[in-house]
Structures are given as structure tokens and as C-alpha cells.
Amino acid sequence: MEQRVSEDDGVQENGVAADWRSLRASGDLARFTFVSLGILLHATNETMIATIMPALVGDLSGVQLVGWSLAIYELGAIVAGATAGRLVSYISLRANMTLAALLYGIGALICATAPSMSMFLAGRLVEGLGGGALVSLAFVSVERLFPRAIWPQLFGIMSAVWGVAAFSGPLLGALMSVAFSWRWAFGAFVIAGFGMALTSSVVLNTPQAHSVSSQTAPPFPFPALALLALGIALIAAAGVEVALARSTILLAAGLAALVLFFLLDASRPRSRLFPAHLFSWRSPLGSGMTMVASFSLATCTFGLYGPLLLTSLHHVPVLTTGYIIAAESISWSVLSILVARVAPKWEPVIIAGGAAMIATGAAGFAWTVPLGSIPLIVACAVLQGGGFGLAWPFVTRVIVASAPADEQTIASAAVPTIQRIGYAVGAALAGIVANASGFSGGINQDTAAGVARWLFVAFLPLGLVGFVAALKMVHGTRRTRSVAIR
Structure with missing residues (x-):
């Protein structure tokens, strides 16, 4: 695919130019930057956890729960990602984005003030729900708020945002842990999450952003996602206090729940998350x-x-x-x-x-x-x-x-x-x-x-x-x- 970069006008792809000056004048550039911020917040938080873990464990103890810190965050992101894409058929994009940003900020606040590892993990679950929804809504926003001709360019920029977050997250966690405290790393996300929620009504002010889709949403896969959550939780629980009989039973039950999750998903074509076979x-x-x-x-x-x-x-x-x-x-x-x-x-x-x-x-x-x-x-x-x-x-x-x-x-x-x-x-x-x-x-x-x-x-x-x-x-x-x- 031929691509040409112009300093004045933007990017040429498939013969269609994205006029960044016009986008800026119309407010579309600000809206795109805003929805991309959700991806940045989620991905940075996801990768930051590794480098704050030494300080976090030193403060809260609970090293046996380290595996939960990623597992429960990803679980929340999976469930919210599947939910957000369907909710825009019933609730406006702006309302969805506001709620997702609030959830993210609340989760970060719980993490930043957590007195124990168990409370920290509760915050990680709420953060994952908010962050996963923000990512899903960012992709929905491109399709609903911007001209189809420039979708490929916008999706390409969003991929670059993932790349930036992937290496900035660990460095942010390390710098905050060394200079201040691991809690301040989450404090920054509290400010960002609540700030994003407060500005949603100002930035997402187009008719497309506060209207509801006329399309009927496909059925939501509640039973399948419940099995997925159960499977991951059982596997994680098997490792908290390792004992041969207890851990073996929990691990086997968790793996069985995951198998049932994939079988149930395959049996429901209208709501499934994965292709056949x-x-x-x-x-x-x-x-x-x-x-x-x-x-x-x-x-x-x-x-x-x-x-x-x-x-x-x-x-x-x-x-x-x-x-x-x-x-x-x-x-x-x-x-x-x-x-x-x-x-x-x-x-x-x-x-x-x-x-x-x-x-x-x-x-x-x-x-x-x-x-x-x-x-x-x-x-x-x-x-x-x-x-x-x-x-x-x-x-x-x-x-x-x-x-x-x-x-x-x-x-x-x-x-x-x-x-x-x-x-x-x-x-x-x-x-x-x-x-x-x-x-x-x-x-x-x-x-x-x-x-x-x-x-x-x-x-x-x-x-x-x-x-x-x-x-x-x-x-x-x-x-x-x-x-x-x-």
C-alpha cells in the first residue's frame, strides 16, 4: 500500500487525504485525541504493574497474590470490552465513555489508597472494567464519529498509541516508585480518569455521540463470560495457598470451566466471541x-x-x-x-x-x-x-x-x-x-x-x-x- 506523508495536510492512504487542519477546526482532532486517551490510560496501567510490584509487595505484603494483579485486571477488561460494544445500542456513546472513565478513576483511587493487597486487587478489577470499556469505546468512536475515508489512518494512530504505552508504562511505574511512591502512580490515573469523565460532555458534543444506535444489539454472552470468570478465579485461587489436594481440585475445576466456556461460546452463534473450530x-x-x-x-x-x-x-x-x-x-x-x-x-x-x-x-x-x-x-x-x-x-x-x-x-x-x-x-x-x-x-x-x-x-x-x-x-x-x- 502506497503511503505519502505531507507536513501540511496529513497522510495519503488509498488516495484519500486526511486534512488535519480541517479536522482540528471542526473539533474532530480533539475528539480523536480524547478517545485515544482511553487506550493510553488502559495500556499504560496494564504494563506499569510490573515495575511497581517490588515496592507494592514491600508495602502491602501479599506476594502470594501477585498473579492476581494481572489476572483480575485482564478479566475485567475482557468482560467490559465485550459489554461496551453492545451497550452503545441502548446508552449513548458519551454516557458510556463517561461511565467507563469514572469506573477507571474509581478503580485507580481504590488502588492508590488500598490498605491491603485484597483491597488493591478489588481496585484492579474495577480499573480493568473501566479500562477495557474505554478501549472498546475508542474503536466504536472511530466508526461512529469520524469519516469512513480516514478510518485506516486513525486506526493506525491508535496502534501507535498502544506502542507508546507499552514502553512508557514500565518506565512510569519505575520512576514514580523511586521518586515518590507506587501509590502516586495510581494517583495520576485517578486524576486522568475523573478528568476524562468530566470533559466527556464537552468534547463528545456531536449528535452521533449522544444518540443511541438504531441497530439491535446481539445477545450478551452472560453465561459464557461467567464461566470464563469462574475458571480464571479458580485457577488463581489454586495458587494462593498451595496444598496438593486443594490446589489440584481447584486447578482441575478451573480448567474444566475454561473448556466449558469455549464449548458454550461455540454453541451460541448469535452471541459468540470466537469463530468456529x-x-x-x-x-x-x-x-x-x-x-x-x-x-x-x-x-x-x-x-x-x-x-x-x-x-x-x-x-x-x-x-x-x-x-x-x-x-x-x-x-x-x-x-x-x-x-x-x-x-x-x-x-x-x-x-x-x-x-x-x-x-x-x-x-x-x-x-x-x-x-x-x-x-x-x-x-x-x-x-x-x-x-x-x-x-x-x-x-x-x-x-x-x-x-x-x-x-x-x-x-x-x-x-x-x-x-x-x-x-x-x-x-x-x-x-x-x-x-x-x-x-x-x-x-x-x-x-x-x-x-x-x-x-x-x-x-x-x-x-x-x-x-x-x-x-x-x-x-x-x-x-x-x-x-x-x-
Whole structure:
């Protein structure tokens, strides 16, 4: 796709120019900046948690609940994301945005003032609900408030916002923890959330923003999402107090609830979140979704526990851990940009190469984190992030292209949903491993050494499954193309 940048007028894409001066004069540019702020707030908060965790655990204790901090946030985001897209059929976009921003601000306030880890986790759930709704409403806003001709450019800018948040979040958390307190990091989000709620009525002042959609919303998947929430909660609960019988029962029940969630979703076509044959390796869609799920599960451990382990085990400064996680995000963004214009014939090679990088980086943490070598840890972070940057755009394209025509919209939305579910379940499973390896008894250098030894090793099989699924997807894509050529 040919793209030309003009300093005066904006971006040329598909022969249509976005006149940024006209957008600014009409107020559309301010509205777009406003709705994009929701993405920035959600994504920054999501990635910040890693670098504030050492200070947070030192203040509130509850290291055995670290896995919950990500799992419950992602769970709230999944539920709210599914809800917000449907609520605009009954409540105006402006009212939805105001409510979502208020929820986000209230959740941040609970986190900032939490006297205990359990209260902090309650705040994380409310934050996740607000943040997930803000993200969903940002994408709805583009379709409802702006000219169709400039949608691709606006969606591209929103993707860049994700990239900015991915590396700014860990640095923000580290800087606030060092200079002030981890509580002030959430205090900043309190101000932003309430400020966004207060200004919604001023910025979103168009008829489209305060009208209600005339389309009937599809049925809401209450039973399926309830099973998803139950499954994640049971898995996370299995790791709080690790005991063989209790933890095994809770883990088995949680996994069974997740299986039932996917089966129930598949049985209800009008309200389902995922395309049919979601994990079947008979098509590139199924193997691609397996790759997304497996790598999301396998790679959340370093972002969640890495800074805590490095500061406890090797006395690495929190700010340094922030730079390490930022390096992972930067490599993701840079390599995504570099391969954006690669010819389709190189797609299989790039996907396979990216999957190999992800698996290698995730496996490398099992050796480098206990060793404490910062250069080697950075190398693993860059490998893991760069692998995602290489493979993910093409994986998404293959998955959507492989879906039946009437399921391509569902397939495109399913990729980030599966990724979030993977992060939530992965965080819950990581909590089981970490607590079984020593964190259930508190955090010190000895227990950190035990956790560092086993945490990353336990997730190696999932990384291998992701790599094999990537190869299967590549093979299926090549076979499909060869048949089409014949």
C-alpha cells in the first residue's frame, strides 16, 4: 500500500487525504485525541504493574497474590470490552465513555489508597472494567464519529498509541516508585480518569455521540463470560495457598470451566466471541489461534515477576528493570514497522522466524534470570518482544483470511480477546508455580532463588506448543496457496 506523508495536510492512504487542519477546526482532532486517551490510560496501567510490584509487595505484603494483579485486571477488561460494544445500542456513546472513565478513576483511587493487597486487587478489577470499556469505546468512536475515508489512518494512530504505552508504562511505574511512591502512580490515573469523565460532555458534543444506535444489539454472552470468570478465579485461587489436594481440585475445576466456556461460546452463534473450530489444527485459523494462546500464556511471566525477582535476588534497581521491559516493547514496535511492507511471499518465513525468537527468548529467561546477567536478560527481552513484532501482524492477517467470509469480523476481534485470556490464565498459573516454589512463605533472597529456578522452566512446554503451532500454520498457509494457484 502506497503511503505519502505531507507536513501540511496529513497522510495519503488509498488516495484519500486526511486534512488535519480541517479536522482540528471542526473539533474532530480533539475528539480523536480524547478517545485515544482511553487506550493510553488502559495500556499504560496494564504494563506499569510490573515495575511497581517490588515496592507494592514491600508495602502491602501479599506476594502470594501477585498473579492476581494481572489476572483480575485482564478479566475485567475482557468482560467490559465485550459489554461496551453492545451497550452503545441502548446508552449513548458519551454516557458510556463517561461511565467507563469514572469506573477507571474509581478503580485507580481504590488502588492508590488500598490498605491491603485484597483491597488493591478489588481496585484492579474495577480499573480493568473501566479500562477495557474505554478501549472498546475508542474503536466504536472511530466508526461512529469520524469519516469512513480516514478510518485506516486513525486506526493506525491508535496502534501507535498502544506502542507508546507499552514502553512508557514500565518506565512510569519505575520512576514514580523511586521518586515518590507506587501509590502516586495510581494517583495520576485517578486524576486522568475523573478528568476524562468530566470533559466527556464537552468534547463528545456531536449528535452521533449522544444518540443511541438504531441497530439491535446481539445477545450478551452472560453465561459464557461467567464461566470464563469462574475458571480464571479458580485457577488463581489454586495458587494462593498451595496444598496438593486443594490446589489440584481447584486447578482441575478451573480448567474444566475454561473448556466449558469455549464449548458454550461455540454453541451460541448469535452471541459468540470466537469463530468456529477455534483451536483445530486442520486450518491456519485454528493453529494460528493456538499459537496466540500458547505464546500469551508462556510469555506473561517475565513482565509479571521479572522486576520482583531481579530486585529481590540480584538487587537490580527498579529503574533498570523498567528499561529492560521497555526494551522488549520497543523491539516489538520497531520490528513491526520494519516488516510492515514486506512482500506476502516472505510471510511464512517471517512468522516462523518470529515464533522461533519468542520461544528462544522465553526459554532464555529460565537461565538468565537466576544468573542475573543484565545484558543476557535484555537480549532475551529483545528476542521475545522482537519475535512478537515480526510475527503478530502476519499471524493476525492469516487468521482473518483463513476464516469463512461471515466470520472474519469475529476472527479479527478474537485475536486480542484470546491474547487477553492467555495473559489472565497465564498470570493465574504463574501464581501457582511461584507460590509452590517458595513465595507462599513470603519473599526473601532464598525464596526468590527458588521461584526464579522453576517459574520460567514450567512454561517452556507452552512456548514449544506455540512454536509448533506456528510451523503448522505456516505449512497450512503454503498448502492453501499452492491449491489456489493450481
